[in-house]
Amino acid sequence: MDYATLTSQNQITIPKLIRRNLKLKPGDKVKFYTTKNDYNVVLERAGKLKDSLGLFAGYKTEVNKVPEEGVWIERNG
Numbered sequence: 001m002d003y004a005t006l007t008s009q010n011q012i013t014i015p016k017l018i019r020r021n022l023k024l025k026p027g028d029k030v031k032f033y034t035t036k037n038d039y040n041v042v043l044e045r046a047g048k049l050k051d052s053l054g055l056f057a058g059y060k061t062e063v064n065k066v067p068e069e070g071v072w073i074e075r076n077g
Helices: 014-021
Strands: 028-032 041-045 061-066 070-077
Touching: none
Parallel strands: none
Antiparallel strands: 028 041, 061 070
């Protein structure tokens, strides 16, 4: 188990082993939240948009505007 100390400016340093395992780099965002039944803090790397590229591969979406109605129509191909 690793520990971090809260500084007088309310900041912590994430332990090196955890940073390495989560592949964290300076500027990365992380999420903190507590679990429902206890007070453990769970640390999770926040996803980046580029990590999600290809998530919708194979889906083709065509968007057309019907000018006279001012309505957008979305169709999946």
